[in-house]
Amino acid sequence: MQTTVIIPTYNERDNIVNLINDIFAQPIENLKVIVVDDNSPDKTAELVVPAQTIYPNLYLIKRYNKLGLGSAYVAGFKKALALGADLIIEMDADFSHDPKDLSRLIEVCTDGFHLAIGSRKIKGGKIVGWNWRRKLVSHGAMLLARTFLRLRTKDVTAGFRCYRREVLEKINLDTIKSNGYAFQEEMLFRTQKNKFHIKEIPVTFTDRKLGKSKLSNKDVYEFFITIFRLYTGLFDKD
Numbered sequence: 001m002q003t004t005v006i007i008p009t010y011n012e013r014d015n016i017v018n019l020i021n022d023i024f025a026q027p028i029e030n031l032k033v034i035v036v037d038d039n040s041p042d043k044t045a046e047l048v049v050p051a052q053t054i055y056p057n058l059y060l061i062k063r064y065n066k067l068g069l070g071s072a073y074v075a076g077f078k079k080a081l082a083l084g085a086d087l088i089i090e091m092d093a094d095f096s097h098d099p100k101d102l103s104r105l106i107e108v109c110t111d112g113f114h115l116a117i118g119s120r121k122i123k124g125g126k127i128v129g130w131n132w133r134r135k136l137v138s139h140g141a142m143l144l145a146r147t148f149l150r151l152r153t154k155d156v157t158a159g160f161r162c163y164r165r166e167v168l169e170k171i172n173l174d175t176i177k178s179n180g181y182a183f184q185e186e187m188l189f190r191t192q193k194n195k196f197h198i199k200e201i202p203v204t205f206t207d208r209k210l211g212k213s214k215l216s217n218k219d220v221y222e223f224f225i226t227i228f229r230l231y232t233g234l235f236d237k238d
Helices: 016-024 044-054 069-082 099-110 132-149 165-170 182-193 217-232
Strands: 003-009 031-037 058-062 087-090 115-119 126-128 161-164 198-202 204-206
Touching (some): 003 069, 044 058, 132 217, 161 165, 182 217
Parallel strands (some): 003 031, 031 058, 115 198
């Protein structure tokens, strides 16, 4: 079984090499990693290139503009599917997701679930490094999304996920409209709507220590717009 990890990057020079090393150090057979870089001004991609000589299964997609998180994942998904991946994992580049938890996500999907989510919102999961305001805003946004979109998953915006191949083949990736952090809620909505089996496992999310957060007011706005867009089309047959 082939597992591919996708890492979108924008100004992650301080983290990317150490993260790549830690991922390939995990006891995971037939592992590939795809870095999708949005023309980082700090030249993140320049550090990935020499790492490819060490890790033959490391791939780099260099994009020539800042095109957004959602489209970065779509590009990575398509590349992973073309490479024959059975399991496709998405994770952040800033060590907020622990590479040691990769095997736990993989185990869930090999046990029959179609989507495994590293969750901060179930028993045993937690967030380290956020202030109370950020936690409150996050909780309110997720509650709104879960209520209007009837999502059963508790951690709607979790970016640490493992998809089985058939999920991404079923979802028409070219029709994904959200491009910021709302991408996660849209993918979750479409996965549930297609009646795939989803399971959350508890993880510790640690706020980044190096680099700057990419969350912007535009992302927050898009998150709520996406709720409205998906809600108004909730009963569409397709």
